[in-house]
Amino acid sequence: MKLTFSADDEAFRESIAAWLAENLTGEFEKIRFRGGPGDEHMYFEERREWEYRLAEGGWTCVGWPREHGGRGLSIEQQVIFHEEYARAGGPGRVGHIGEGLAGPTLIAFGSDQQQSRFLPQILNGKELWCQGYSEPGAGSDLANVRTRAVFDENKDKWLITGQKIWTSLATESDWCFLIARTDPASRGSRGLGFFLVEMDQPGVDIRPINQLTGTSEFNEVFFDAAECDADCIVGEPGDGWKVAMGLLGFERGVSTLGQQMLFQNELDEIVRIAKANGAAEDPAIRQRIADAHIGLRIMRYNSMRTLSSDVGDGSLEKAAMIYKLYWSSWHRNLGNLAMDVLGPEAEIIESEPYELTRLQSLFLFTRSDTIYGGTNQIQRNIIAERALGLPREPRPPTN
Ligand SMILES: Cc1cc2nc3c(=O)[nH]c(=O)nc-3n(C[C@H](O)[C@H](O)[C@H](O)COP(=O)(O)OP(=O)(O)OC[C@H]3O[C@@H](n4cnc5c(N)ncnc54)[C@H](O)[C@@H]3O)c2cc1C
Numbered sequence: 001m002k003l004t005f006s007a008d009d010e011a012f013r014e015s016i017a018a019w020l021a022e023n024l025t026g027e028f029e030k031i032r033f034r035g036g037p038g039d040e041h042m043y044f045e046e047r048r049e050w051e052y053r054l055a056e057g058g059w060t061c062v063g064w065p066r067e068h069g070g071r072g073l074s075i076e077q078q079v080i081f082h083e084e085y086a087r088a089g090g091p092g093r094v095g096h097i098g099e100g101l102a103g104p105t106l107i108a109f110g111s112d113q114q115q116s117r118f119l120p121q122i123l124n125g126k127e128l129w130c131q132g133y134s135e136p137g138a139g140s141d142l143a144n145v146r147t148r149a150v151f152d153e154n155k156d157k158w159l160i161t162g163q164k165i166w167t168s169l170a171t172e173s174d175w176c177f178l179i180a181r182t183d184p185a186s187r188g189s190r191g192l193g194f195f196l197v198e199m200d201q202p203g204v205d206i207r208p209i210n211q212l213t214g215t216s217e218f219n220e221v222f223f224d225a226a227e228c229d230a231d232c233i234v235g236e237p238g239d240g241w242k243v244a245m246g247l248l249g250f251e252r253g254v255s256t257l258g259q260q261m262l263f264q265n266e267l268d269e270i271v272r273i274a275k276a277n278g279a280a281e282d283p284a285i286r287q288r289i290a291d292a293h294i295g296l297r298i299m300r301y302n303s304m305r306t307l308s309s310d311v312g313d314g315s316l317e318k319a320a321m322i323y324k325l326y327w328s329s330w331h332r333n334l335g336n337l338a339m340d341v342l343g344p345e346a347e348i349i350e351s352e353p354y355e356l357t358r359l360q361s362l363f364l365f366t367r368s369d370t371i372y373g374g375t376n377q378i379q380r381n382i383i384a385e386r387a388l389g390l391p392r393e394p395r396p397p398t399n
Contacts, residue, residue, distance in 0.1 A: 003304055005076055012073075013080045019057055020088040028053070028091075033265065035092025038365030039358070040217045044172065047091045051125035061099050061123050068107050068115065069123045079303065086261030097169065098122040098129035102177050102196075105247040109194075109234050118175075118196070132164040132178030132197070132221060133244065139166075140378050142179075143189040143241065147223065149180035151230075151237075158228040160197055163220065166372075170206045170219040173199050178223075179244050182237035192240030196232040203227060212364045213356060248374075260299050263331065266362060267292055270338050273359075279341045288337050295330045302326070318387040325379035328369040335366035 005013070024032060028050055031043045054060050063078045064070025073081065093099070103122045106114055121127035138144040147162025160180055170176065176197045183191030199206070203226030208216035234243050271289060274280035280289070306320045338359040339346040346363070349356065356364070370376045384390040 003301070005080065009074075009076050009080055012077050013084055016059070016081055016084045017088065019059065020084060020090065023053055023057065024050075024088055024090060031091040032089035033091070033358075035094070036262070037092070037217075037368075038213050038215075038361040040092060040169065041215045043091070044094065047094045048125070050091055051093065051095050055124045060095065060125060061103060064103060064107065064119075064123075068103075068119050082259065083261040086259070086265060089265075094169075094172065095122060095125050095128055097131055097173075098127065098175075101131060101247055101250055102129040102175070104250040105177070105194075105243060106234065108246055109239075109243045111231070111234075113231060114196070114234065127174040128169065128172055130167050130170045130173035130176045130199070130221075132167055132176045134166045135163055136165055140375055142244070143192075145179055145181060145192065147178065147180040148184060149182050149193050149195060149228070149233075149237075151182075155227065156230050158193075158195060158230065158233060159225040160195060160203070160223040160228055161225055163222050165220050166209070166218045167206075167221045168218045170199065170221050171208060171216075175199060176204075176221070177234075177247075179240045182240070189241035191238060192244070193237045194234040194240040194243040195228050196234065197223070197226055197228045201226060212367065213361055259327070260296060260303065263296055263299075263327075263334070266334060266338070266359075267296060269359065270334070270341050274341045277341070277343065277345075279343065285337075285341060288340070292330070292334055292337060295326075295333075299323075299327055299330070321379075321383050321387045324374060325376055325383070328373075328376065328379075331369045332366045335363035339363050 028046070031046050031050060034042045035044075035047050051060065058071060059081075061069065062071040062073045062081050063075075064072070066072040099122055103119060106118055110118070118127070122129070132147075133142055133145075135145050135147060137146060145162075147160060147164065149158045149160050151157075152159050160178070162180060164176075164178060167176070176199055178195050178197060179192050180195055181191055182193040185191070197204070203224045205222040205224070207220045207222070209218055209220060210216055211218070267289075270292075271280070274285060274289060279285050302319065302323065306323075342359060346360065349360070374382070381393060385392050
């Protein structure tokens, strides 16, 4: 197993670090370390401008193949990119759902026409995307979606009707990719379609959901005969599950590996406070800080192990299946540690406008880490069934 990167990769590290040092200054100084989960409402327009700056420098969609406008970076270099981005305090990316989910899915499954229509607008940061998978009755059991898609011959369009929920960044998004039932008689994973739906139209009603953090990063989205062009279905009617699952592979893939540097920033901040306010004198706190440090090193070595055994086609091996369960539990515990290090201060917001500090927001938002992108229980099922080959848990029959 290799524990370091090659000389070429380290040279690449220097080039991205230098570009960030040169560009993430001046008007962008105030958005350093801002945005991202729990902080998405901050400096949205400024972060949008930053997205354009990244695009001008060719630093969006760095893992996409060159023929689709990306940099075609190796997995190692993508990890390095994300590491340096976080180290420099790069703000939460407003275009991450398009770049990390919609784009790779269109590259893998989309038509030429869909690729030429949508990919350039993701690359240049002009069009933002959201993910319309979950519904009130379909979360972990995603195949239970009830949203319907009916083809209207007169309009030559699909009409989408149903309710999605927990749709992150829907209010900021131009487009939503969603799964809907094209065959009304079907159940389970059959009879679904994967659609690309424009958000700014009369048939789409977005209602923000208030979160623990006081902000509304996710939303309910109601579709009432929302129109979707005939050529905005990815694959054929009935292919929706295959496309949707392909997309989840991207969600759990390389894009999450670079986040360890963000975690390091948070742990550094906690250690700094512990030293300053005396919490570091408490043996129990010292132990937990040491454990957090060890957990982060384990994540690092597990990522390197995964990269070492990558076969070159982007597929991550079975060992990678532990990653979501591990990082989400670690991160949730880091939120607890942050509160205990802050002590009574953790519960105080000093004055108007009563905004949470980064660590308060970290604590509250990390409650959701073990839920989104597949809950901890579902991750354990995945590890048991797909990595360890244990018998599958009983599933309801499909027709
Ligand atoms: C911050 C955040 C952002 C999100 N963003 C989006 C988004 O942009 N788009 C989107 O489509 N969705 C989004 N989601 C939704 C997310 O994907 C779902 O919350 C998640 O899949 C769980 O589904 P659920 O909430 O319906 O819970 P349920 O599936 O109802 O689960 C409830 C509980 O039962 C457990 N459980 C369920 N099935 C099993 C089983 N088979 N075995 C063992 N235990 C089980 C779960 O682990 C959980 O503890 C987001 C969620 C959060 C928290």
